Amino acid sequence: MTRITRDQLLARLRQEIPETTPWEVADWLRDGKEITLIDIREHEEWVQGHVPGARHVSRGFLELQIEMVQPDREAPIVLYCAGGVRSLLAAHNLQELGYTNVYSMAGGFSAWINAGFEFEEPRFLTPAQRERYARHLIMPDIGEAGQIKLLDSKVLLIGAGGLGSPAALYLAAAGVGTLGIVDFDRVDRTNLQRQILHSESEIGELKVESAIRRLHDLNSDIEIKGHPVALSSENALDILREYDIVLNGSDNFPTRYLVNDACHMLGIPLVDASIFMFEGQVTVYQPANPAKGIEGGPCYRCLYPDPPPPGEVPSCAEAGVFGVLPGIIGAIQAVEAIKLIVGIGEPLVGRLLMYDALDQSFRTLNVQRDPNCPLCGDNPTVTELIDYEQFCGLPPRS
Amino acid sequence: MSTIYIPTPLRRLTNKQSRVQVEAATVREALQALDEAFPGIGERLLDANGEVKRFINVFVNDDNIHTLQGLDTPLNPNDKISIVPAMAGGTVKA
Missing domain, CATH: 3.40.250.10 (Rhodanese-like domain)
Known part of the structure; x- marks a missing residue:
């Protein structure tokens, strides 16, 4: 040779x-x-x-x-x-x-x-992040790639109340990089029975301020944005479009329809939940996104085309809510959000999870997209945000 | 016998029972039997035309009766009927 x-x-x-x-x-x-x-x-x-x-x-x-x-x-x-x-x-x-x-x-x-061409610096975890998220990193289903997805993700919580509290705490702990919170309310003593973001010393403060303080104390590695406004048809699209996923913990029907419609119009997955006394419901409304290969599922209007007339369904303020219940249901919302971000498991798309704390039962019911749905059906008639107070038979918000 | 799961907001009409057993061949008959046992519950579920109200869903086992035969969906013994109303939580700000 x-x-x-x-x-x-x-x-x-x-x-x-x-x-x-x-x-x-x-x-x-x-x-x-x-x-x-x-x-x-x-x-x-x-x-x-x-x-x-x-x-x-x-x-x-x-x-x-x-x-x-x-x-x-x-x-x-x-x-x-x-x-x-x-x-x-x-x-x-x-x-x-x-x-x-x-x-x-x-x-x-x-x-x-x-030659002056652009270059990319790939995302990688800092030593402090490797330590902090170590229990995620050793799980192959999440790992470094999944943790980076979490750190790069933006999740918006509608409401920093019973559902939003546990969801926000777990999402912050999991390292969701940007958490937004919409809530115009202030902390009230009656909230403390279940809204674990807030404390006695914060009664009277804006909930978003109390929430930001608590979440920052838990994880200073993430960004938390407060939106201390009432969500409306005027501001919803501008607020929601900044986020990848929305968690609904709102306490009234107009906001539920507003958030559903806005998420559908923006193509944002909505992790929806509601609670009443000892019972909770959770599901994921995933708009179709052919570019990403997402088939999509039903929306809130497929399940509930019309809101109940005012007074027909009692509110939690009238009937009460078991304090631990939103802890369970809000934590399930956090689970669904993390699954969607990391891309693991079977999301609750087209399935309604029902939980009853009294008999400690979970059931899942199948929910189909309605081809006649005015929002996501084959011939939609709701193509822009409407007056949701009027739609729900309520007087206009002052 | 089929079992009807009563949602929390309606349990004040069923003496707090969360499950009610009925003998019925269809969902419509089951809801009629429920209303006979607990008068007043029928008008909470059905509108003036006898259809299920649009903020309430009725499921037989895991499936919405919209995807089956509606109120005429036949029932088998041991079927589970779930009544699922819209819930909003919190305070209704009116």
Whole structure:
């Protein structure tokens, strides 16, 4: 076997392997050309920044994993490293596997940066986050990728009351990166029997202020936004559109229809729950999103096309509510939100979970989308937000 | 016998019973039997046309009677009928 030097080897490979440039790769990416761009550097180099759209496969694993990344031997593949040397060697290895259209990016990531092109810094957990979320990280169903999804997610709670309290506490503890809370109410002594976000010393304060203080004390790693306003047809779309998921813990029918309609119009999944005395209901209203492959399910109007006339259904203020009940139901809402964010399990889409604290029973009932639903049916008539007080037979809100 | 699950807001009409056993061939007959046993509950469930009110759902076992045969859905012995009304919680701010 002929002995050659490293420089001779590289010179030979430069003749055998087609090289491309950062400018050419940038053009291909901008034009949407179908290329498989692979960063073959070590993990430590990758996490400090990489070309947007690149996949990471360390050179040591390249031959072992390339078929999972790109099984097509004819497909154009661009490899890059830090300076353009390792990618030449790696491209040679891929040619030996029968890949016929492999390029090495000359100058590597350094040339990319020097050319002034944008680069991405991938998300990774800080040592403090690794410690804090350790019990999530060791579960394969969540892991680092799932925890990063939680940290990148934005969840809005309608109401910081009985349902919102446990949901907010668990979502904050789980590391949901942005929590929004809509509530214009102030803490009242009668709230403390069940609304575990608030304390005696906070009676009279805005609930969002009390909630932000408690949640920040629990997890300073996340952002908490207060919206101390009454949700209305005028402001709902602007507030909700900033979030990925909405949890409904509202205490009146106009707000329930408003939140349902706004979530459907914005395509935001709604984790809905309601409670009465010893009984609770939870379900997920998931609007269809063909772009994301989401089929969608029914909405609140499919289940309850009309609200009850005022006075026909007694309120919790009149009939009472068992203090622990919202703890159970609100925690289930948090479970559903986390499942949706991480993408695990079977969400309660098209299923209504009923809980009765007295006989300690859970039942799930099937709920179908109604093709005649005025909002999500085949011929919708509700296409913008309406006057929900009027719809519910109530006088206008002053 | 079929079992009707009574939702909390209506239990004050059933002497606090959460389950009521009825002998009936259809959902309509079951609700009639319930109203005979506990007069007044029928008008809470059905509108003037005899249809289930639009803020109430009736399920036989796991399925909404809308997806079955409505009030004419036949019942088998041991079927479970659930009455599920809209609930909003809290205070109705009127």
